[in-house]
Structure formats: C-alpha cells, structure tokens
Amino acid sequence: MSDGTLRRTPLYEAHRAAGGKLVPFAGWEMPVQFSGLMEEHRAVRTAAGLFDVSHMGEIRVWGRGAESFLQALTPNDVARLQDGRAHYSGLLTERGTYLDDLLVYRRGEGEYLLVVNAANRQSDFAHIAARAAQHEGVEVADHSDDYALLALQGPKAVEILAPLASFDVAGLRYYGFGEGEVDGVQALISRTGYTGEDGYELYVAPQDAIAVWNRLMAQGESSGLLPAGLGARDTLRLEAAMALYGHELDDTTTPFEAGLGWVVKIDKGEFLGRQALVDQKAAGVPRKLIGFEVTGKGIAREGHGVLVDGRAVGTVTSGTWSPTFEKALGLAYVEADAAAIGGEISLEVRGRSIPARQVETPFYRRPKG
Amino acid sequence: MYPSDYLYTQEHEWVRVEGDECVVGITAFAQEELGEVVFVELPEVGSKVAAGAEIGSIESVKAVAELYSPVAGEIVAVNDEVVDDAEILNDDPHKAGWLVRLRLDSKDGIDQLMNAEAYKAFLDSGES
Numbered sequence: 001m002s003d004g005t006l007r008r009t010p011l012y013e014a015h016r017a018a019g020g021k022l023v024p025f026a027g028w029e030m031p032v033q034f035s036g037l038m039e040e041h042r043a044v045r046t047a048a049g050l051f052d053v054s055h056m057g058e059i060r061v062w063g064r065g066a067e068s069f070l071q072a073l074t075p076n077d078v079a080r081l082q083d084g085r086a087h088y089s090g091l092l093t094e095r096g097t098y099l100d101d102l103l104v105y106r107r108g109e110g111e112y113l114l115v116v117n118a119a120n121r122q123s124d125f126a127h128i129a130a131r132a133a134q135h136e137g138v139e140v141a142d143h144s145d146d147y148a149l150l151a152l153q154g155p156k157a158v159e160i161l162a163p164l165a166s167f168d169v170a171g172l173r174y175y176g177f178g179e180g181e182v183d184g185v186q187a188l189i190s191r192t193g194y195t196g197e198d199g200y201e202l203y204v205a206p207q208d209a210i211a212v213w214n215r216l217m218a219q220g221e222s223s224g225l226l227p228a229g230l231g232a233r234d235t236l237r238l239e240a241a242m243a244l245y246g247h248e249l250d251d252t253t254t255p256f257e258a259g260l261g262w263v264v265k266i267d268k269g270e271f272l273g274r275q276a277l278v279d280q281k282a283a284g285v286p287r288k289l290i291g292f293e294v295t296g297k298g299i300a301r302e303g304h305g306v307l308v309d310g311r312a313v314g315t316v317t318s319g320t321w322s323p324t325f326e327k328a329l330g331l332a333y334v335e336a337d338a339a340a341i342g343g344e345i346s347l348e349v350r351g352r353s354i355p356a357r358q359v360e361t362p363f364y365r366r367p368k369g
Numbered sequence: 370m371y372p373s374d375y376l377y378t379q380e381h382e383w384v385r386v387e388g389d390e391c392v393v394g395i396t397a398f399a400q401e402e403l404g405e406v407v408f409v410e411l412p413e414v415g416s417k418v419a420a421g422a423e424i425g426s427i428e429s430v431k432a433v434a435e436l437y438s439p440v441a442g443e444i445v446a447v448n449d450e451v452v453d454d455a456e457i458l459n460d461d462p463h464k465a466g467w468l469v470r471l472r473l474d475s476k477d478g479i480d481q482l483m484n485a486e487a488y489k490a491f492l493d494s495g496e497s
Binding site: 033350 | 404405407408410426428429430431433
C-alpha cells in the first residue's frame with residue numbers, strides 16, 4: 001500500500017485466535033507461522049495444512065473476445081482450456097520476460113478468472129486493462145476484494161474436504177475445479193496448490209471466510225490438520241522447486257531461463273513476448289535455473305554468489321533448510337554452460353565458501369498413489 | 370523463565386559470570402524469534418574478541434542471526450554439542466544450549482548489562 005498501512009485479510013481474526021505470528025508481506029499483514037514452521041511443514045507433507053492466501057489477486061476477464069484476448073496476452077494455449085479447468089501461465093513483456101506468473105481458470109464460454117500475485121495485483125491489472133481496451137469484445141475487472149482464498153494442502157486434504165463439499169471434489173483432476181458449496185457456503189474449489197502435495201484452493205466470499213476456515217479446521221482435527229503460515233509455504237514450494245515471483249521470476253527472466261518452457265506454446269499463434277522467445281530459443285538461453293543441495297555446513301540464501309572453480313557464475317534466488325530432507329537446498333541462476341546435474345559448485349555465504357552440488361529438481365515429488 | 374543470576378543484552382544474549390570467566394548464550398526470546406535453529410557457527414577456541422564483536426552466527430530455517438560477544442575476552446571453550454546438534458539450543462537455550470565460554474579481560478562492561486528484571490521490562494517495552 002502506498003500509504004504504508006498494511007491490509008488485513010478476512011481471516012485476520014482467525015489468525016489471531018489461532019496464535020498466528022503476523023508479519024508484513026506484500027502490503028499485507030499475514031501469518032508467517034502458527035505452531036512452528038517445521039511442524040507446519042511436516043503436517044502438510046504427512047497430513048494437511050490450511051493456509052490463508054487471500055492476498056492473491058483475482059482478475060475477471062469476460063466477453064466474446066475473452067479467449068482470443070488471453071491467447072494474445074499469455075504464452076500458454078488458452079484455446080486448449082476446457083470449462084472447469086485451469087492452467088499455469090505468465091504475463092510477459094515484449095522481451096519475453098515475466099511481469100508475473102498466474103493461473104488462468106476457464107469457468108465457461110468467454111468467462112475466465114486470472115489469479116495473480118499479491119505484490120503485482122495492481123500493475124498486472126493496469127497491464128491487462130490497457131491491453132483489453134485495444135481488444136474487441138473483452139471486459140476486465142479486478143475482483144480481488146471479492147474473494148478470500150484458502151489453500152488446504154496435504155495427503156489428507158481429500159478426506160477433510162470431501163464430506164463438506166456439495167460436489168465430488170475427490171473426483172476433480174489436478175488443475176480441475178468446480179463450483180458449489182462447502183458446508184453450505186458458495187465456493188469455487190480447484191485442485192491446485194503450491195506445496196508439491198495434493199490439495200485444494202477454495203475461493204469464497206470474504207464474509208464467509210472465517211466460517212469456512214473454522215469448519216475445515218474442525219473437520220481436519222482428527223486428520224492432523226494444522227493452520228500453516230507463509231514460512232512453511234515457502235519451504236514447501238522450494239522443495240517442490242516451484243518458482244516464486246521476485247525470486248526465480250522477474251522482468252529480467254524468461255520462461256526458458258526459469259525452466260518453465262512448457263508454459264510457452266510457440267506454435268499457438270501470436271502472443272505478447274513471442275518473438276523474443278523465438279529468438280531466445282534459436283540463440284540459446286544465457287543462464288539457467290538450477291537446483292542445488294549444500295554438501296558443507298550452512299545455508300545459502302537469496303543473493304549469495306555461486307562459483308565454479310573459483311569463477312563467479314551466478315546467484316542464489318531462493319535457499320533454505322529443507323525440513324523434509326534435513327539439509328540446505330536452493331535454486332540459483334547460473335551461466336548456461338555452468339549448469340550440469342551433479343556438478344560441484346561453491347556458494348559464497350557471508351565471506352565463507354560452502355560446497356554444494358547441482359541436483360535435479362523438484363527436490364521433492366510426492367509419492368504416487 | 371529468565372534466570373535471575375544471569376545478565377542480558379539488548380541483542381538477546383545472556384551472560385553467566387563465574388569468577389573471571391563467563392558463559393554466553395542466546396535467550397529464549399531470541400530462540401523464539403528465530404524459530405527452529407538448524408546450524409550454529411562458533412568462534413575458534415583461543416581467539417580474542419572485543420565487546421560487541423561478531424563471533425558467530427545462528428541459522429534458523431528462515432533466517433540468520435549474528436552472535437555478538439557481550440564482553441571482551443578470550444574464548445576458552447565452545448559448545449561443540451550444539452554445533453553438532455542445534456536441537457539442543459531449541460530445547461534449552463539457557464542451559465544445555467550455551468554457546469561460548471570466555472575469560473574476561475576485565476569486569477568492565479559487565480555492569481552495563483541488564484539483570485533479569487530489566488531484561489523482562491525491555492522485552493515488555495516492545496523496543497526489542
């Protein structure tokens with residue numbers, strides 16, 4: 001917020017009641033943890049966690065020109081989205097770099113919902129609205145204040161949510177969604193998340209948020225459900241090697257550099273940033289996002305230097321202690337010719353040099369079954 | 370919670386004076402604030418440190434904090450058990466989770482530290 005005051009989500013009082021430790025985040029006062037980051041992290045990996053992600057932005061795009069508009073705006077193939085399906089995509093500059101990453105939900109013919117990062121909500125909306133004004137038959141509106149967003153994540157998410165939902169949430173495919181009720185409250189429920197686990201995200205009206213939160217917590221108590229904060233969200237997403245805007249993605253990075261080339265459907269037709277991406281594909285990427293595990297002692301964090309044989313080749317974008325693997329992990333951009341699975345690197349941590357090894361990502365993949 | 374025979378700093382270290390030596394650790398408040406500590410880096414035994422000098426670091430899952438020496442002196446021991454297993458610091462920051470033992474250059478400066486009452490008041494004041 002430009003005036004320096006922090007916004008509160010509709011779940012603020014629920015966080016206070018649950019003993020959440022609140023911190024400023026992207027202009028919001030958000031819970032960073034409740035019972036403890038490690039405990040919350042492990043709950044999500046083994047049972048379930050409930051997150052408040054109401055700070056995310058929701059932008060409605062509709063009209064007969066909506067599909068062609070989104071097709072021209074974003075790199076993924078919107079024409080392939082069916083009703084009740086969502087996909088991951090990006091908002092790119094002419095240079096093919098990220099303004100933001102986002103989810104695109106298709107609710108019906110000419111009816112889409114975009115979900116964007118909290119910190120970029122206003123600039124994203126300005127970008128989208130300016131382009132929509134040039135496009136026939138499309139309207140856009142910022143509906144962020146009309147939604148609270150809860151993320152129920154973990155292997156027990158299905159058993160917790162299914163008895164409360166008015167439709168078959170267990171039958172939803174990954175990235176599928178449905179609209180109905182949860183415990184009598186209207187909700188859009190998608191099988192999406194940001195933790196590497198199975199789970200759901202529930203979009204509800206702000207005035208219903210606390211009731212839904214409390215109902216889920218009560219329902220999940222016997223399954224080991226814990227309220228979880230942004231701290232666990234970050235360690236979980238990093239283990240799953242999911243990009244975070246402002247860290248792995250920003251307006252200097254392209255999807256190819258970020259290892260997100262699968263989002264880019266070059267052959268679908270013209271879209272913003274396409275030419276730059278075609279050129280980069282032909283020329284090769286100058287740098288790549290790699291995953292590493294620290295083999296020495298210490299934790300590399302964002303901004304720490306990456307060296308190969310004493311030569312500076314890149315910078316850490318995210319790094320943390322992994323509660324699941326009990327070692328320090330991270331992601332870094334390195335010069336493309338320095339990227340090699342198994343390759344030894346060293347990390348500059350507060351004047352010390354710590355050995356690390358490049359490893360495949362994601363670090364964590366949930367067990368099948 | 371805060372032992373009455375310890376002294377405390379505004380950087381949330383505790384000091385237990387034993388003759389011309391003292392033991393230093395971080396307070397339960399500091400440990401709480403950091404969250405679960407996973408690594409501790411401590412100075413070499415035998416190194417001379419100035420009051421307020423950075424002598425190590427404490428890494429939790431999400432943050433790193435510097436450890437400062439509250440007093441001037443020589444490091445005569447470090448707690449290797451905590452270096453090997455940082456859980457000890459999480460469980461018992463005031464006793465088993467001690468970090469370094471120093472031989473004091475002089476007792477100057479000791480009287481600048483807060484007693485338990487003053488430290489609690491400092492925490493309650495919200496200036497921490």
